[in-house]
């Protein structure tokens with residue numbers, strides 16, 4: 001429950017900052033967010049799973065964005081399995097960044113990123129190797145000098161032969177040159193590029209987690225407003241090529257065959273009610289036979305965080 005308590009406390013900080021941006025009805029949902037949780041558990045009480053809750057679903061809410069990231073990470077892992085197995089691809093993970101900017105330049109900088117990225121993926125060298133990608137926009141905040149760093153995390157599907165084919169393989173130095181070139185910023189000193197190992201939850205979670213860390217954007221109202229303004233209404237995850245196709249399949253359930261079944265036998269239910277700064281637990285309740293049928297042997301819907 002520690003993680004829930006920590007996130008719900010942050011939701012309370014978030015309430016102060018979001019207030020000026022939304023109406024009273026939405027505000028009510030944010031205040032009530034996850035004040036009621038129901039978990040199901042097995043007979044050892046060691047394995048617990050969230051069964052019911054009352055989320056506000058605001059994309060900046062610390063509780064809701066954390067929950068969503070875990071679901072998205074699983075979705076991403078399923079899409080990767082599909083692309084790997086059915087299209088015989090491997091993956092590389094690319095991080096593109098530019099020097100930090102002050103708040104007034106943040107929105108323009110994000111526009112520049114989109115343009116530069118488009119240019120980069122139109123270059124013949126990149127076009128030849130990329131069979132599709134998932135791109136995520138992320139912003140970090142640097143408290144020390146009050147600057148923002150938008151950056152892209154990109155997961156790229158490549159042919160299996162890519163790593164051995166010296167004619168098409170793009171070295172780290174070449175990625176850097178390409179990025180400098182399309183951004184017109186020779187002062188950029190690094191790009192991060194790496195082959196993805198099988199089932200690396202850390203990188204998946206990195207890709208799927210929300211575009212800003214709540215520890216960054218809940219610093220103060222001014223910083224929150226900057227994040228809010230520059231991310232609101234923006235498409236945070238962009239899918240192309242094979243990933244676009246895989247996402248369609250994920251959405252309509254065609255990748256469900258890849259999902260694991262949760263074999264835990266849940267028999268009890270526990271309720272938690274939020275009381276100002278902590279969750280109060282109810283006693284254990286036996287699940288009815290009907291509930292057991294509903295809950296047990298279901299597909300796993302999220303991955304565990306690191």
Ligand SMILES: [Zn+2]
Pocket residue numbers: 011030033034055056057058061062063064065
């Ligand atoms: Zn919420």
